[in-house]
Amino acid sequence: MTASIRAALIGLCLGALTLLQACGAGSAPSGGADRGASAGATLRAVRARGAVRCGITQGTGFATPDDAGRWQGFDVDFCRALAVALFDDADKVQFTPYTQQQRFSGLQSGEVDLLANGTSVTSSRALHQPFQFGPIYLYDGQGFLVPKSSKVSKASMLDGATVCVQQGTTSELNLTDFARRNHVSFKPVVMEDLRAAVSALAGGRCDAITQDGAGLATTRTMLRDPSNYVILPDRISKEPIAAVVRSGDDQWLEIVNWVFHATVQAEEYGIGQQNAAQFLTSPDPAIRRFLGVEPGAVDGLGLDPKWVYNVIAKVGNYSDIFDRNLGARTPLRMERGLNRLWTDGGLLYSPPFR
Amino acid sequence: MSARPGASRARRSLIVQGVTFGVTAAVLWWLAHNMSASLERRGLSLGFGFLTQPANFEIGDTAWLRFSPEQSIGRAILVGLLNTARVSAVGCVLAIAVGFVVGVLRLSHNPALRGVMRAGVEVIRNTPLLLLLLFLSTSLQGLPSASHALRPAPGWFLSDRGLVLPSIAVSGLTTWLAALVVLTLALRKRMGRIGWRVVAVLLAAVGLSMVFRPPSVERAHLVGFNFVGGTTLSPEFAALLAALVLHHAAHISEVVRGAILSVPRGQRDAARALGLSRFQTLRMVTIPLALRAMVPLLATSCVSLIKNSSLAVAIGFPDVVSILNTTGNQTGHNIETMCIMIVVYLSLSLAVAAALNRYNTTLLMLDAQLP
Numbered sequence: 001m002t003a004s005i006r007a008a009l010i011g012l013c014l015g016a017l018t019l020l021q022a023c024g025a026g027s028a029p030s031g032g033a034d035r036g037a038s039a040g041a042t043l044r045a046v047r048a049r050g051a052v053r054c055g056i057t058q059g060t061g062f063a064t065p066d067d068a069g070r071w072q073g074f075d076v077d078f079c080r081a082l083a084v085a086l087f088d089d090a091d092k093v094q095f096t097p098y099t100q101q102q103r104f105s106g107l108q109s110g111e112v113d114l115l116a117n118g119t120s121v122t123s124s125r126a127l128h129q130p131f132q133f134g135p136i137y138l139y140d141g142q143g144f145l146v147p148k149s150s151k152v153s154k155a156s157m158l159d160g161a162t163v164c165v166q167q168g169t170t171s172e173l174n175l176t177d178f179a180r181r182n183h184v185s186f187k188p189v190v191m192e193d194l195r196a197a198v199s200a201l202a203g204g205r206c207d208a209i210t211q212d213g214a215g216l217a218t219t220r221t222m223l224r225d226p227s228n229y230v231i232l233p234d235r236i237s238k239e240p241i242a243a244v245v246r247s248g249d250d251q252w253l254e255i256v257n258w259v260f261h262a263t264v265q266a267e268e269y270g271i272g273q274q275n276a277a278q279f280l281t282s283p284d285p286a287i288r289r290f291l292g293v294e295p296g297a298v299d300g301l302g303l304d305p306k307w308v309y310n311v312i313a314k315v316g317n318y319s320d321i322f323d324r325n326l327g328a329r330t331p332l333r334m335e336r337g338l339n340r341l342w343t344d345g346g347l348l349y350s351p352p353f354r
Numbered sequence: 355m356s357a358r359p360g361a362s363r364a365r366r367s368l369i370v371q372g373v374t375f376g377v378t379a380a381v382l383w384w385l386a387h388n389m390s391a392s393l394e395r396r397g398l399s400l401g402f403g404f405l406t407q408p409a410n411f412e413i414g415d416t417a418w419l420r421f422s423p424e425q426s427i428g429r430a431i432l433v434g435l436l437n438t439a440r441v442s443a444v445g446c447v448l449a450i451a452v453g454f455v456v457g458v459l460r461l462s463h464n465p466a467l468r469g470v471m472r473a474g475v476e477v478i479r480n481t482p483l484l485l486l487l488l489f490l491s492t493s494l495q496g497l498p499s500a501s502h503a504l505r506p507a508p509g510w511f512l513s514d515r516g517l518v519l520p521s522i523a524v525s526g527l528t529t530w531l532a533a534l535v536v537l538t539l540a541l542r543k544r545m546g547r548i549g550w551r552v553v554a555v556l557l558a559a560v561g562l563s564m565v566f567r568p569p570s571v572e573r574a575h576l577v578g579f580n581f582v583g584g585t586t587l588s589p590e591f592a593a594l595l596a597a598l599v600l601h602h603a604a605h606i607s608e609v610v611r612g613a614i615l616s617v618p619r620g621q622r623d624a625a626r627a628l629g630l631s632r633f634q635t636l637r638m639v640t641i642p643l644a645l646r647a648m649v650p651l652l653a654t655s656c657v658s659l660i661k662n663s664s665l666a667v668a669i670g671f672p673d674v675v676s677i678l679n680t681t682g683n684q685t686g687h688n689i690e691t692m693c694i695m696i697v698v699y700l701s702l703s704l705a706v707a708a709a710l711n712r713y714n715t716t717l718l719m720l721d722a723q724l725p
Contacts (some may be wrong), residue, residue: 030523093372101683129686161579162414162515172411176423179412187580188414189590189670190680196488196669203495205589207579309623 042113042245043301051092054079055112058097059194059218061325061332062118069094074325075116078137078243078260081315082114085259085307090314099193100166104129109246114256115244118212120170125244129185134256139338139347141340142174144208145201148228155234157290158253159184161207164197166190174237175210198222202230212239216334217332226331243315251301258298262308264350265290266317268341273316289351297353308353318348393689404685405431411680413672427681434677435698441591441663441673442702444596446656452599453606453655458636460611471607478604479637484665486601491593491669500576505586509573511581514589517572521585525567531560590671594663602659609651613644646717653710655702674698 046052047089056063056075063073071093080090096112107115108130120140121133144163146152155178163186165171172190179186189206191197200206201225211218213235220226243260245253266272267288271279279287289297294305299305315321318341326334340346393400405428413433414419417440421433460471478486495514498504503513509520524532535556542549574584617640625635666673675695682691 103677105688124686159581160577160582164670167683172680172683176410176412180423186412188412190414190672190676191670192676192679193668196491199492200495200670203492204499205495332502349612 040249040251042249043255046086046113046252046300048174050087052079052083052086052114053094053095053112054082054098055096055098055103055106055115055117057100057103057117059118059215061218061330062096062214063097063332071119072325073119073185073284074138074321077315077321077325078116078263079114081263081311081321082256082259084314085255085262085303088304088307088310088314099192104131107131107246110246113245113252118215118241119244120151120212120239121242122170129245130247132247132253134245134253135260136240136242136347137260138214138241140214140239140241142171142210142237142239143213143216143235145229146208146212146232147201147218148230150207152232155232155236156182156184158186158208162187162189162205164191164200164206164209166194166197166211167192170237170239171210172214178236194219195222203312210236212241214326214332214334217326217334221331232239254303255303258309259307261350262290262298262311262353263316263318263321264341264348265353266308266312267319267348268343268350271312271317273312273314273320276313280309286354360719389689391481395691400687400689402690404681404687404690407685409681411684413677414671415586415591430677431674431681431694434672434674437591438660438663438666438670438674438698439702441594441598441666441671442656442660445595445602445659445663446706448595448599449606449655450652451600452603454610455616456603457607457614460607461614464710465641475604475607478674479608483597483601483662484668487593487597487665487669490597491590494589494593497589500580503576509571509584511574511576514593515580515586516589518581519587520571520573521583522569522571525563527567528560528563528569531556531563557594571656588671590666590669593669594666594673596672597665598659598662601662602655606655608653609648609655610644613638613647613651616647617643646714649710649714649717653707655707655715657709660702660706661699 010265054076056071056073056079058064059073061073062075063071066072076093076095079093079095083092084090086092098106098115098117103115103117103119106112114134116137118138119133119271121136125131126133144155144158152158163175165175165188167190172188175188178184189197189200191200197206197209198219200304201209209216211219213231216231220229220231223229243256245256266276269279269290271287271291276291279291280293282291284287285294288294291309291312292298292304293309295305298308304310316324319336320332322336322339323329326332329334336346338347340348342349366717374396390400404527406426408424408425409421409427409430411430412423413430415437416433417436419429419433419436421430456471456475459467460475462468462471497512497514500511500513500515503511503515503518506512511518535553538545538549538552538556542553572583574581574586576582591666621639621643622635625639626632630638663673664675667676678691682688
């Protein structure tokens with residue numbers, strides 16, 4: 001009996017060693033071409049499936065189901081634009097809601113084709129992790145939301161404060177960097193769920209919540225009396241929000257890129273959802289090429305030659321999408337700010353369609 | 355020959371063991387190979403080098419071990435592990451204590467007491483732990499703000515920032531002497547007759563060192579948003595501890611009740627016949643006998659308490675899971691952090707189970723010594 005126990009123990013140890021070896025193998029990333037998805041695979045899979053799979057993160061203005069259960073929001077509309085470009089149908093999208101923490105595993109495992117969920121572009125994500133970023137579709141920065149009663153008007157006045165942070169975001173890192181740069185100290189309370197952080201702010205457990213500016217606008221609407229809370233003007237980080245795809249599938253990335261560019265270029269041309277049809281008969285050759293009335297500029301990759309027109313007519317241009325979900329007539333009341341066209345002093349700039 | 359059948363049986367058993375081992379090893383190898391191949395395909399690399407990188411994040415609640423963001427990720431994980439160990443150790447002891455009392459009271463002859471205990475146990479036992487945790491955590495947010503903190507005793511502050519106590523700093527010498535006292539107490543039996551004398555001498559030394567280097571008391575005071583100085587018991591820690599204790603005490607009380615009921619009635623009747631009072635019977639006859647049935651189940655309860663402490667992420671207590679999640683997210687080393695998590699929980703649970711099993715063996719040996 002003791003012999004069999006000893007044998008079993010030896011077996012277990014060897015098994016553990018094998019696993020440890022696998023865990024600690026430390027194989028260097030294979031820099032080859034087969035890293036990530038293989039070229040064209042995502043597009044082929046999307047076509048075969050007949051729908052785009054889009055990873056989102058639930059939040060007012062960005063992605064919420066309406067009373068009929070249909071997803072609405074800023075992020076959602078970019079996924080719908082992609083579906084219109086590929087299938088001429090804004091409903092050929094399957095949405096998967098992720099927490100900030102699950103999102104990358106979801107994309108990596110192939111559960112979704114892209115993430116449009118407020119992920120910031122950072123060098124370490126692009127260089128260390130097998131992802132590629134699409135164009136920046138929202139220029140944002142991390143800020144603070146505080147109760148008006150605290151009479152805090154700028155971030156440096158928060159020295160010593162308890163700050164609620166949502167786990168699995170760059171916010172934890174930015175908060176620490178900001179504190180070290182400005183010689184102030186914060187006590188972070190790290191929550192997995194945003195709602196827990198909101199209830200902690202409302203209950204007074206936290207003096208402030210820190211998040212991306214757009215996130216704060218959403219969070220403020222979740223509080224019982226939003227007018228009792230203010231978003232401080234400081235921005236302690238740059239948060240360029242972009243869609244994320246698996247690296248290695250250039251075709252898919254190009255489609256994501258140009259569908260977004262089309263919404264920006266359409267705004268620059270003044271073509272919106274309301275008046276798109278009138279532009280089909282425009283004499284301007286640039287607009288005719290852009291809308292696919294004349295071939296050469298936007299066809300290719302097996303896309304419908306008129307996909308740009310379809311996107312604008314069915315989803316809208318950038319300002320249609322922004323105003324409908326985030327603008328002054330919504331509970332979020334966000335300013336365009338940096339997200340104006342370059343011609344209006346903002347940062348949105350589409351490469352030419354020709 | 356009589357040796358022959360024995361030898362062939364031994365050989366057969368060796369072959370069976372060899373084949374079992376071979377198959378297990380092959381399956382493990384295949385799993386490991388499969389994992390590393392698919393990781394390679396997705397361009398992910400494995401390794402524990404990231405543990406020495408600076409953490410660059412702050413931890414809001416630390417005990418015993420100070421932490422600042424420029425220290426390594428490894429140290430951050432250690433701080434999280436200590437937080438898990440702290441809440442589990444205190445939780446386990448309190449849950450057993452509360453569960454024991456409640457379990458005994460459930461068999462009380464007073465119907466009102468019995469009824470109240472039963473209602474409490476049923477409500478808590480049939481409510482999800484997460485719900486209880488969120489309820490307690492939200493309730494604690496109802497405490498007054500830091501500037502209107504309650505002061506139950508001089509230097510104590512109770513507010514939504516937690517319970518702030520004056521901290522007592524004891525000199526290094528005193529700490530070492532006190533540790534020696536604990537060590538001698540543990541080894542007293544092996545030291546024979548001089549054991550108590552050593553303890554007495556050491557205690558006197560502790561007293562003297564406290565006279566010559568009196569412990570300094572540091573009181574907390576409110577600066578801006580938070581208390582500075584003193585020791586803070588955070589509301590997250592309190593909520594997690596209370597939820598774990600209540601939930602597991604309810605389970606343990608059932609174990610205790612069952613174990614007591616499993617003691618044959620004859621034992622109790624015999625004790626009463628000898629003239630022992632009801633309380634004496636309980637203390638000297640029923641509970642010692644019931645302990646044998648109880649201890650293995652108490653071990654299970656403690657192990658599940660340790661595992662349930664990972665619900666801390668829901669309310670923002672920085673336990674080892676929370677720190678490992680943050681690490682995985684900042685560095686992208688999710689598989690390694692999962693490996694660490696498995697090792698941490700496995701070793702904590704096995705250690706607790708081993709300790710309680712040892713205690714159980716002692717109980718059984720004591721039992722064997724009875725006439």
